[in-house]
Amino acid sequence: MKTTTDNPALYRTVFETTGAGTIIIEKDTTIAMANSAFAALVGMAKEQIEGKLPWTQVIADPRDRERMLRYHNARRHTPDAVPQAYEFKLVDTLGQKRDIWLRVNMIAGTDLSVASLFDITPLKKVERELRTSEAKLSGILEAFGGFTYTCDADMRLAFMNKRLRDMIGRDAIGEPCHRAIFNLPEPCPWCDRHQVFQGETVRREFQSPLDGRWYIAFSSPLLGIDDQVTDKQSVVIDIHERKQAELALKEKEAYLKKENLRLRATIKDRYRFGDIVGKSAAMQKVYEMILRAAAIDANVIIYGESGTGKELVARAIHTMSDRAEHPFVPVNCGAIPANLLESEFFGYEKGAFTGAHQKKRGLLDAADKGTLFLDELGEIKEEMQVKLLRVLEGGGFTPIGGLTVKKPDLRIIAATNQSLTQLIEKGSMREDFFYRIHIIPIQLPPLRERREDIALLVEHFLAKHSRDKEVPVLRGHELEALLNHGWPGNVRELENTLQRYISLQSLDLMGFTLRSGAQAADNPTNRFLNHQKPLRDALRAFEKAYIAGLLHRHQWNRTKVAAILGVERKTLYLKIKRLGIDGAEGK
Template identity: 60%
Template structure:
């Protein structure tokens, strides 16, 4: 129905004759632009406002309106009723009125529709012909439309300027010489119009006054025209007014083509489309909906026919649609519980009021199920993440990583975050801090945990073999390649590739890895087809990558592809509170009996050591302790010499001062001797004294101890 309204509205707007609609009691409801222009108004709205909605005000003789109503109701329609309308400037327009009655279902008259033709020109022509040829000619020439007077033998007696422009012929070529069949393009039209010509002169009643035909001008161009023909009273001549409607015809054709395309789209659409009135009655259903229901349910209630409900759907949004809004929503279809997406739009009447609702339904069940599953998974992961975070607060280890210090809890936090994504990770830290353990923890907690974790020590691969190791090669790719060999990327497919000591990779290899990281893939040595790996990259380095970029040893674009999620592993000296946990862990690892223990003195020594080798050095120290029953640190020579404490000062009768001063002097002398013995290595001295390095610094400053040059 919406397409019919659109077609009617376009015809109403672009019709070449005036159209008005009024109620039986005389209230004017609508005027088309053509009639408004006839009456001298800029728009239809201006004409209605000026006439004040009372059609009787339009008539020069209001009694004509009453006469027209009586005749129309008697005949049920009225043709060729002549009257006069007032124009905007107060002048009168002669018009020919055709009236059609629109009735309701009960037979009552809903409105009258009048088709108005301005015949002022024809009236003037007729009048001019009777008064004088000269005066008639003047009026004839100044008519707006193409007009001719045709004699009984079909010769064109007179032709105005409009006709000359329409056909391209001159006045000399037309008047008295040309017969009107010369401008008829098609024989079919010619036969029909010649029959009209002769019947009209026999006063036959069934000869139409108005019709269309195809006109051919002097250049052979064909035009769609609308013609009105009347006999001139008392003569055998007829006057014809011709209007070029080619643009209107073109618009109609475009409209029909658009309608055909729209119908094709609607019928090919896999979703459901239907139109219903304000009272829920279906007026249109597309083919897909008919097939779904099993038959055409036009005229039925939409909620019953489509959704098998006893009342309107909750998601319908009828109220908003009737208010002129478009409503979009998702809902589950009651029939089969499938998720659907609906767009309901208003359908407007010619007077811009909403007369119904058009609804488009798309099945989104699979997408919605996936969306809900994703949300459910996200909720589960959030809960699991919160549980892990809560557990980490009191935990001494995370995966295979030992430690509960603040620095390590920050590392655990980054492991949790990075395991929830698939972005590249780079782990910074000194040698021996456990970078590979962190990489494995990220892999084990990620969605790739079911696939391989492939560790690669980039510094241990010769440069000439690096490409074949990473990308593999095909049989026959080079001398000695007697079989296909998968590379690291192939081995880590679907899993994680851990690149340790990444700073050792050459610039040439950086370029090739960069292409892989940017999605360009790689070609194995001896291969022809490009491979695009699905492997997550986790890199590690004990070097300052930013400094290597500044030095030009690492490409900047390669750095930014790798440096997406950075994790910084603290050295062991910055998380000394974890040393007892680590020491206990390694004792249990290398002494399954559990008999070996560290005393407070040993733990104090372990706590105060600098640990340049970090966790790896601590593990080796514990292993050496269990093997040799001796706690010593590589390179610490002062451990081999006994420490001889300084003798106590004499505090006999001659001793002066307070006890506090005596203790202070002794402490200063004792600490100074230990520092000299350790060659002022504050770390070693603090270990011998059994105090922290920071505490030793404070005592040196507080006691004023200075190194002798």
């Protein structure tokens, strides 16, 4: 057979100018001709190669050798069935290995093949280094606490780290990022795609619509070969705790500003605060607490004996708060029978039960966006506390017979003359309910502990109830009697006492009467004998005076008074209502 070695001048010039290592291979795998570039690759002289060296000897990997030999034989029978180009590892005489890209073709009309070898070792090294860098970067992205993703100009995801895939529960490559990550039908309101695709790096904080938590996103452009932006890369980190602290600080600053303005507005008249009158140090502390409570939206609990003005304080907080334009709904919890509490608070739908002829709006609904004042909080039974607690925790309520859950926006101001901690110890109040209510406590002092306010209160009530009449003037001994009295009914008792004084011109204090200009006192028996009423009226008057006296002696603790009288608590409520007993009766 005539080979290339018979006519070497025909190929030599071509071989030496190709720039690649080039060889001509015989059918038996012997290298018939090699150029200088190939000789340099294997570290041998051309004389050692041509006609002597089988090309299989320079293949480093046995698996490559087997594969390439199979191609060599098949190429001479079915050339279209084998690849023309592929990679393999070459080994030189020093045992060094190189990455080679090989291209092989048959020489037409012969059984010889010509192969060109390109040394791609440097390229492979860069490729391996790039893969190592990518692996390290991927490890960093997977290890850090946030999530990262890239998306193209159409906002479709091109990459997601494992944390993001785990968070949404799938690999969402190809899906719009706003739909896959945040379940939004349109691009996110905080999206910065326009700036990023113009080459800017953007930092933005946002609150996720999925979980309500705060995040910070760093978005930067990714450039293509022509230095044009091809993708947007975003790194997102959870900053909820830090943001909450920041918002709390801002809220506190706003509160301090509001409180300062309110203090300035009221400092000129600190002897009274709305309808509340008093200049004592104890009342000044109460005024300060009202200002603080009005400046924020937390729940309030007001402690104080009956008649100390708990509802007045609650109204003052509401009036000075941001809820002032909305309803103030007072509720006497002790006056509502236990079996009606749920329907009163939650309301009911028409036909919900026998007698529900029309829909009724509940107290919680009525107080929406405003304030719900719960007087005598300690009278609410435990089962009702559980239901109210769900409302306070944001779970809302469902009217009786209804299907829709309502979540009113309201503030609770509660009041009690009992010790709630003692109720917790006795098991009458749940701790979780107590802590939801007991956020801002305000303690109202009894009138006997702020006697310096009595003269101011007397002046205020005389002017208030005289209306268009001339305001009466108390004599010295009358004012002294008021100052020395114990006032178990507190400010309410003082107000009612002065109302009677205006009407009857007599000062009636705890079982004796001081008439205007007189020092004489009557005993309780004479008070009934002097009226000379029919027996039924006298019995009614005695019953009223007796129950009122017990109520005042025990600071309107209805449970205790009902036990002394030997009647049910409900019966006592009915008697108080029927007899018209108020905070100053029976004095």
